[in-house]
Amino acid sequence: MVAGLWICYWFPRLSIVYEIPDLYAIVLKSLKSIPQGKVTTYGEIGKALGDKISARAVGYIMATNRWPDIYPCYKVVGSDGNIGGYSLGTDLKKRKLRKEGIRIVSGHIENLEEIVVMSKDLKIPPVLESLQRLQQYLGEKVDLSNFYGEPRYVVSLDLGYINGPPDINIATACLFDLEENKVLSLAISVVPIFMPYIPTYLAFRELPAALLALEKILDVRYPDIIAVDGQGILHPRKFGIASHIGVITNIPSIGIAKSILVGKVIGDWKKYGELKYAPIDLRGEICGYVVSKGKHKIIVSPGHRTSVDGALKIALSLEWRNNENEPYVMRIPHIVSTHFRKYLRNLWRLIRDKQTDLTSFIS
Known part of the structure; x- marks a missing residue:
């Protein structure tokens, strides 16, 4: 069951209900709020999530974005101004950024400090801070007897x-x-x-x-x-x-x-x-x-x-x-x-190549 941007799991045998944030949805949806002519960085998104250690994971979310026309991941760049990768190619990323009036020289954004959207201005809840608090709370219940x-x-x-x-x-x-x-x-x-x-x-x-x-x-x-x-x-x-x-x-x-x-x-x-x-x-x-x-x-x-x-x-x-x-x-x-x-990899490869479907493979 999906509750907002959190996924809820129920394990009746263990009497456990467990909620985990859908980090992909949280990050991708936030990209739509970045104004025209502005960008943000992997690190700023990581800070907004509540832990800058997540910056590399933000890069992974961008790289695996299957809907770049809906969620504009081209507006996320490196903290040094490097435009970074793009699922549809870096040349298209440059064209999209330049179309918004962003200056790029040798693969770097020239005026990053002027146009970057900082973590406090991103519409991202600090979910990793919540997970840290949960770890700390549950950690106090660890029994080392x-x-x-x-x-x-x-x-x-x-x-x-x-x-x-x-x-x-x-x-x-x-x-x-x-x-x-x-x-x-x-x-x-x-x-x-x-x-x-x-x-x-x-x-x-x-x-x-x-x-x-x-x-x-x-x-x-x-x-x-x-x-x-x-x-x-x-x-x-x-x-x-x-x-x-x-x-x-x-x-x-x-x-x-x-x-x-x-x-x-x-x-x-x-x-x-x-x-x-x-x-x-x-x-x-x-x-x-x-x-x-x-x-x-x-x-x-x-x-x-x-x-x-x-x-x-x-x-x-x-x-x-x-x-x-x-x-x-x-x-x-x-x-x-x-x-x-x-x-499973072989199964999915066959399905992707349209050599079979799930029904025929399982039967």
Whole structure:
């Protein structure tokens, strides 16, 4: 359901209603308010959204605009005056800008300071500030008390993409019985994404697909813990996607990422069988660990309802098979997600080339 410029998702099994801003619609609609003879910049739009870190995402929205005749993305340029790219070609962008009386020399706007529309004058709500406040509010609910006992039932979540527009998120959830060493259930969800990638806001891009896949798994049984391909508290606001999922579902969670987002490895490495590990410091506090096997490594941090050392203990207990670059429970959903993504790409290529339609392909 669309409410204004926000997308509302309902997950009845989890008793969750979740709203996410349609950043594409918010940004594109704002372009129509830029006056004749004026331009704005990617950075100014990012500031208006509430976080200048989103400037690169604004560029992506412009590049994937499928309706340039309706939403004038040619009026968005670089902060240094560089006219930047345009989906219909830079020559046409120059002609459109010059038609409005804008002076361009060597691919740069000559009088940018005189004609730029600043962030305060753009008709854009600061939605990223709202998302930051939500992260801070939910972050205060993170429980880092120790996880007691040995988890038997683990759900691992992997998330992949197909570039759009719109981008498509593919979430794969696997329910493992670690005691019996087998997969009990697997669920895949495919959801269009209404937010481009913005560092530190990944959860708002990936949560709808992740929660949809998780709901199907819960029809089989509730897990003891969720292992998410992403960060837990090793996050600038100490609230990565693993924490986000854990808090809103109230299921213990840990983050198992492939690279460090924030923090630095400190201290000596310790051995645990074929594995070794070292702590990661974030602003004077140990918030996670790097765990390696040979040349491969994972970044482990608690998400919710487990401690930093508890997350490490769980990660060290997971089986690594052969020369794989991550534990087996994380590898399976990754493989499934990768193959399914290839399947969808082939399907869409056939449809685009008019070699088939959905009905004939599926049947």
